[in-house]
Amino acid sequence: MSQFIVKGGGRLRGETAIQGAKNSVLPILAAALLTADQVELRGCPRLRDVDASVRILEGLGCTARWEGTNTLVVNARDMNAWSIPDRLCREMRSSAIFLGSILARCGQAELSYPGGCELGPRPIDLHLSGLRDLGAEIDDTGGVLHCKASHLCGREIVLSLPSVGATENLMLAACGASGVTTIANAAREPEIVDLQNFLIACGARVRGAGSSTVCIECPGPLHGCTYTVMPDRIVAATYLCAAASAGGEVFLRGAREEHLSTVTAVLREAGCSILADEAGVGCCCQNRLSAVRPVRTAPYPGFPTDAQAILMAALLKSQGATVFEENMFENRYRHVDELTRMGANIRVSGRAAVVSGVECLHGAPVRCTDLRGGAALCVAALAAEGETSVREISHIDRGYEDLAGDLQALGASVLRTGD
Numbered sequence: 001m002s003q004f005i006v007k008g009g010g011r012l013r014g015e016t017a018i019q020g021a022k023n024s025v026l027p028i029l030a031a032a033l034l035t036a037d038q039v040e041l042r043g044c045p046r047l048r049d050v051d052a053s054v055r056i057l058e059g060l061g062c063t064a065r066w067e068g069t070n071t072l073v074v075n076a077r078d079m080n081a082w083s084i085p086d087r088l089c090r091e092m093r094s095s096a097i098f099l100g101s102i103l104a105r106c107g108q109a110e111l112s113y114p115g116g117c118e119l120g121p122r123p124i125d126l127h128l129s130g131l132r133d134l135g136a137e138i139d140d141t142g143g144v145l146h147c148k149a150s151h152l153c154g155r156e157i158v159l160s161l162p163s164v165g166a167t168e169n170l171m172l173a174a175c176g177a178s179g180v181t182t183i184a185n186a187a188r189e190p191e192i193v194d195l196q197n198f199l200i201a202c203g204a205r206v207r208g209a210g211s212s213t214v215c216i217e218c219p220g221p222l223h224g225c226t227y228t229v230m231p232d233r234i235v236a237a238t239y240l241c242a243a244a245s246a247g248g249e250v251f252l253r254g255a256r257e258e259h260l261s262t263v264t265a266v267l268r269e270a271g272c273s274i275l276a277d278e279a280g281v282g283c284c285c286q287n288r289l290s291a292v293r294p295v296r297t298a299p300y301p302g303f304p305t306d307a308q309a310i311l312m313a314a315l316l317k318s319q320g321a322t323v324f325e326e327n328m329f330e331n332r333y334r335h336v337d338e339l340t341r342m343g344a345n346i347r348v349s350g351r352a353a354v355v356s357g358v359e360c361l362h363g364a365p366v367r368c369t370d371l372r373g374g375a376a377l378c379v380a381a382l383a384a385e386g387e388t389s390v391r392e393i394s395h396i397d398r399g400y401e402d403l404a405g406d407l408q409a410l411g412a413s414v415l416r417t418g419d
């Protein structure tokens with residue numbers, strides 16, 4: 001069984017480059033189906049979820065091959081299937097993102113219902129009602145989604161909440177629709193802008209991503225392109241929080257502060273110095289952190305739910321108490337029990353968690369409960385006296401290319417064993 005062995009208590013000093021964004025590359029891989037030409041994706045992170053997407057693409061008759069470490073070349077010319085087997089849907093919870101692009105390319109699609117995940121229920125009702133608005137007929141009985149659309153037709157779709165996945169799925173489906181599709185109350189995350197830029201590079205007319213209205217029009221067939229994926233803002237947030245937790249000074253090459261401003265604002269409030277330029281983002285933290293005003297997760301540009309556990313881990317030894325409010329997912333405090341094993345003082349009540357800073361944390365055997373919760377355990381372990389073994393790290397492998405290697409480059413003592 002693989003695990004990380006973290007020896008805590010030392011300060012960090014060093015720099016590392018930030019990998020490409022998982023949440024960008026997954027919809028872009030689905031978008032690669034929209035063209036019969038070759039797509040070359042640079043800066044593509046090597047992750048479990050990317051491997052699962054590649055298996056889905058191969059199952060649909062496409063080819064995908066790695067060139068060098070981080071370039072993935074996809075060719076969907078010989079795509080010959082429109083259904084994704086249940087086994088592959090279970091491997092990757094965001095497999096629903098393929099619905100829009102398969103439908104746009106083939107006029108039909110079939111995949112099993114994604115169901116819940118470690119964060120709680122993951123409904124896709126907004127994806128489905130938007131696809132129906134574009135003209136798809138969807139039968140979702142028996143756990144399998146059967147979708148058909150002889151003709152998708154662009155129109156205005158109003159999302160009742162700004163879902164990232166629904167916005168992306170509808171952008172992809174809209175590439176196979178006649179006329180203009182307008183998505184109102186769209187999600188505004190930077191990954192939506194990245195998908196827009198990829199689609200434009202393939203010849204689609206897309207505008208508005210980053211605002212709450214996105215317009216898509218695709219008058220002719222899309223062509224291939226070479227595209228570089230944006231840096232992963234949650235991975236960058238993790239390493240900023242690592243420096244805040246352990247103390248010291250780190251520099252993250254390629255990180256973009258404009259994507260991280262709510263996280264860096266909180267870290268500044270807690271007492272860190274953040275320096276950003278075109279090359280990346282640095283964090284320097286010399287003293288004990290202070291508690292901060294309530295941290296409420298919200299859709300972008302609000303505080304990201306994916307950084308909630310990680311920031312909480314950084315504040316475990318702060319002076320005073322910080323209130324967290326999780327507004328995006330029901331089951332997103334599962335890391336709390338594990339942090340408590342290290343000596344953290346956290347009380348959870350419904351959506352709220354109150355972190356009261358303690359003088360010291362101690363190493364303990366802990367286990368990852370989910371992707372970001374797992375990263376949070378490593379962030380906390382850096383500030384704990386003694387050794388922490390972090391087990392069930394396959395969760396972490398879904399989103400971090402080399403967490404142990406990156407933390408070592410930042411001066412931490414983290415070893416991966418048992419592979």
Ligand code: UD1
Nearest residue numbers: 023094123124125126127162163164165166305306328329
């Ligand atoms: C994406 C990210 C995930 C991040 C989340 C919120 C990817 C692969 N994953 O997930 O890391 O935590 O955004 O920033 O990009 N909802 C519905 N009905 C729907 C869709 C969503 O009720 O049809 C609800 C969800 O239950 C949740 C909220 O909307 O409460 C936000 O979900 P959404 O933005 O869709 O998240 P994902 O795209 O699944």
